[in-house]
Amino acid sequence: MKKLIYLISFTVLGILLQFLIHAGVEIWYINLLVGDFPKYSFGLSWNQWFIIHHIATVILLILGAALGFLAGKFFWRKIYENKKS
Numbered sequence: 001m002k003k004l005i006y007l008i009s010f011t012v013l014g015i016l017l018q019f020l021i022h023a024g025v026e027i028w029y030i031n032l033l034v035g036d037f038p039k040y041s042f043g044l045s046w047n048q049w050f051i052i053h054h055i056a057t058v059i060l061l062i063l064g065a066a067l068g069f070l071a072g073k074f075f076w077r078k079i080y081e082n083k084k085s
Contacts, residue, residue, distance in 0.1 A: 007072040014068015
């Protein structure tokens with residue numbers, strides 16, 4: 001039970017960290033787009049940027065959860081299973 005809670009906690013941590021990264025990148029890039037859209041839009045319309053945003057959101061969410069879970073497994077082994085007495 002302890003391992004399950006540990007892994008869930010790390011997974012949630014990964015999701016929270018990806019939200020922070022997502023917010024930082026999104027705020028930064030939207031400010032660039034609003035400031036000079038023709039220069040930073042790469043020829044894409046706002047509708048295409050919304051589609052890119054939704055796709056990137058799903059990818060980041062999956063990556064955050066997966067990396068959080070993998071980090072939880074790594075640190076569980078490092079802390080609890082490989083004790084060198």
